[in-house]
Amino acid sequence: xxxxxAVRAEGLQKRYGEKxxxxxxxxxVREGTVHGLLGxxxxxxxxxxxxxxxxxxxxxxxxxxxxxDVARQSREVRARIGLTGQYAAVDEVLTGRQNLEMFGRxxxxxxxxxxxxxxxxxxxxxxxxAADKGVGGYSGGMRRRLDLAASMILAPAVLFLDEPTTGLDxxxxxxxxxxxxxxxxxxxxxxxxxxxxEEADKLxxxxxxxxxxxxxxxxxxxxxxxxVGGDRIEVVVAERADIARAVKVVARVSDGEPETxxxxxxxxxxxxxxxxxxxxxxxxxxxxxxxxxxxxLRRPSLDDVFLRLTGHRTETSQTKEAAA
Amino acid sequence: xxxxxxxxxxxxxxxxxxCWNIVRRGLTHYQRQPVNIAWQLGFPILSVxxxxxxxxxxxxxxxxxxxxxxxxxxxxxxxxAFGFINTATVVVYDSTKGVIDRFRSMPMASSxxxxxxxxxxxxxxxxxxxxxxxxxxxxxxxPDGGWGFLAAFGLLLWLRFALIWIGVWLGLIVPNPEAAGxxxxxxxxLTMISSIFVAPQLMxxxxxxxxxxxxxxxxxxxxxxxxxxxxxGSDSWVEQHALLxxxxxxxxxxxxxxxxxxxxxxxxxx
Numbered sequence: 001x002x003x004x005x006a007v008r009a010e011g012l013q014k015r016y017g018e019k020x021x022x023x024x025x026x027x028x029v030r031e032g033t034v035h036g037l038l039g040x041x042x043x044x045x046x047x048x049x050x051x052x053x054x055x056x057x058x059x060x061x062x063x064x065x066x067x068x069d070v071a072r073q074s075r076e077v078r079a080r081i082g083l084t085g086q087y088a089a090v091d092e093v094l095t096g097r098q099n100l101e102m103f104g105r106x107x108x109x110x111x112x113x114x115x116x117x118x119x120x121x122x123x124x125x126x127x128x129x130a131a132d133k134g135v136g137g138y139s140g141g142m143r144r145r146l147d148l149a150a151s152m153i154l155a156p157a158v159l160f161l162d163e164p165t166t167g168l169d170x171x172x173x174x175x176x177x178x179x180x181x182x183x184x185x186x187x188x189x190x191x192x193x194x195x196x197x198e199e200a201d202k203l204x205x206x207x208x209x210x211x212x213x214x215x216x217x218x219x220x221x222x223x224x225x226x227x228v229g230g231d232r233i234e235v236v237v238a239e240r241a242d243i244a245r246a247v248k249v250v251a252r253v254s255d256g257e258p259e260t261x262x263x264x265x266x267x268x269x270x271x272x273x274x275x276x277x278x279x280x281x282x283x284x285x286x287x288x289x290x291x292x293x294x295x296x297l298r299r300p301s302l303d304d305v306f307l308r309l310t311g312h313r314t315e316t317s318q319t320k321e322a323a324a
Numbered sequence: 325x326x327x328x329x330x331x332x333x334x335x336x337x338x339x340x341x342x343c344w345n346i347v348r349r350g351l352t353h354y355q356r357q358p359v360n361i362a363w364q365l366g367f368p369i370l371s372v373x374x375x376x377x378x379x380x381x382x383x384x385x386x387x388x389x390x391x392x393x394x395x396x397x398x399x400x401x402x403x404x405a406f407g408f409i410n411t412a413t414v415v416v417y418d419s420t421k422g423v424i425d426r427f428r429s430m431p432m433a434s435s436x437x438x439x440x441x442x443x444x445x446x447x448x449x450x451x452x453x454x455x456x457x458x459x460x461x462x463x464x465x466x467p468d469g470g471w472g473f474l475a476a477f478g479l480l481l482w483l484r485f486a487l488i489w490i491g492v493w494l495g496l497i498v499p500n501p502e503a504a505g506x507x508x509x510x511x512x513x514l515t516m517i518s519s520i521f522v523a524p525q526l527m528x529x530x531x532x533x534x535x536x537x538x539x540x541x542x543x544x545x546x547x548x549x550x551x552x553x554x555x556x557g558s559d560s561w562v563e564q565h566a567l568l569x570x571x572x573x574x575x576x577x578x579x580x581x582x583x584x585x586x587x588x589x590x591x592x593x594x
């Protein structure tokens with residue numbers, strides 16, 4: 001780990017029949033950070049995590065985790081990683097405490113220390129009250145926290161979080177985010193895969209965008225947004241007839257041609273000098289007697305970034321529906 | 325915070341310890357859901373009552389023995405035979421829910437996942453046989469005791485051991501726990517076409533031949549001999565060598581299905 005990277009992958013290849021799940025995938029995750037791996041369904045996120053966590057053999061390329069080769073030193077890698085999958089991979093029949101004690105013994109802590117560690121983690125993840133209840137009766141958020149706790153038994157150097165909040169309600173999602181932040185504060189490196197742009201934006205200091213098995217962008221969330229262009233000014237007018245006039249006004253301050261969204265009576269354009277542009281446009285519209293519903297500055301979302309980079313939207317809205 | 329370094333011991337030590345921890349998990353499941361044993365035994369016990377009391381008087385035993393003495397060893401065999409469904413159900417549940425993946429991402433011996441499952445199932449099989457035999461005794465079944473009885477018990481477990489591998493293999497093939505429930509529909513006719521309920525020589529020739537060569541028939545015939553209630557009058561080779569075949573069939577099944585199960589398990593990392 002001397003080079004400052006907790007995870008390094010170069011040219012990863014993985015094929016399932018005709019389909020190339022990974023096709024020359026590169027990744028570098030700095031120690032002590034949360035690194036987001038962002039991409040639509042089937043982009044190769046889960047395959048990448050399964051290779052890095054030693055669950056799946058790679059067909060080509062090489063990868064190290066905590067400085068160890070995932071193919072040749074898989075057993076050593078396993079002692080230094082935690083994995084929280086898309087499904088809460090805990091035993092639903094056992095109680096929370098029985099789960100953590102079992103995993104502790106299987107991590108070779110020995111019976112006594114496994115018990116102590118379980119009690120510590122139950123307290124840390126706010127599960128002490130439910131510790132002796134069967135996991136089958138836990139809420140989605142509690143289950144995910146237990147899953148996180150199970151991944152943290154050996155205080156791993158690298159934690160893989162594969163879509164940790166898929167299917168959770170907003171409150172549970174917030175709870176999981178809070179836990180992740182605490183883990184990173186204690187020194188764990190996190191590789192987070194997600195379809196939720198908001199999640200990557202909130203948690204990750206660095207993001208790799210993956211599409212069709214390749215990394216197509218690698219930057220900070222802000223850096224990615226800047227690639228799409230800077231801030232945008234956005235005006236929503238009250239009447240359709242005013243759209244043309246609003247376009248003219250916005251065009252005077254914008255860098256390029258303003259874009260319009262007829263159905264929402266919206267006009268927007270990239271601007272360089274944000275505040276001047278905003279006050280200018282607001283004043284001029286008022287002077288010309290255009291009734292404005294809403295006016296403001298908007299940073300591009302990662303959704304915009306995604307659209308720009310891949311030419312297609314993320315499937316966030318779809319999965320949100322599926323989760324509900 | 326307690327120290328978090330794993331304890332350093334030999335590989336063999338950890339293989340056994342990991343295996344035992346998986347067994348502990350399996351047994352804790354039964355401790356937390358004891359009703360599961362009742363479900364697993366429900367069908368055999370119901371069958372004992374149905375065939376013993378409802379059909380019993382209409383059932384013939386070649387050589388004129390008591391049908392109850394004929395039926396009970398068959399029921400023990402059926403309990404063992406259906407065991408592969410339990411194995412498959414747990415395995416499919418663990419693999420689809422991601423529990424096996426979690427085990428595989430840990431520094432434990434991954435062979436302990438399968439081995440532990442097998443040992444758990446054998447322990448549970450002992451308990452099931454115990455309950456079934458007590459039920460049979462309560463209904464008036466009176467076997468010979470001694471070494472023959474122990475040998476019969478051993479042969480029943482030997483059959484169950486072989487079926488573990490079929491269970492693991494199927495558990496890794498079927499796509500979801502619901503599908504594992506459907507295995508019963510396959511298992512039921514397979515146990516009917518055997519010597520469990522009816523002696524093969526009372527069936528049409530071709531069916532009798534199939535039933536006699538059914539691996540579980542050999543265990544049934546062998547245990548009937550060992551319990552002191554053999555069925556005479558059969559002229560087929562496989563039935564005359566039931567003791568031998570009750571030992572051989574599980575070897576054949578294990579030789580076929582253990583490698584298949586192991587290969588399937590290794591294919592998880594593809």
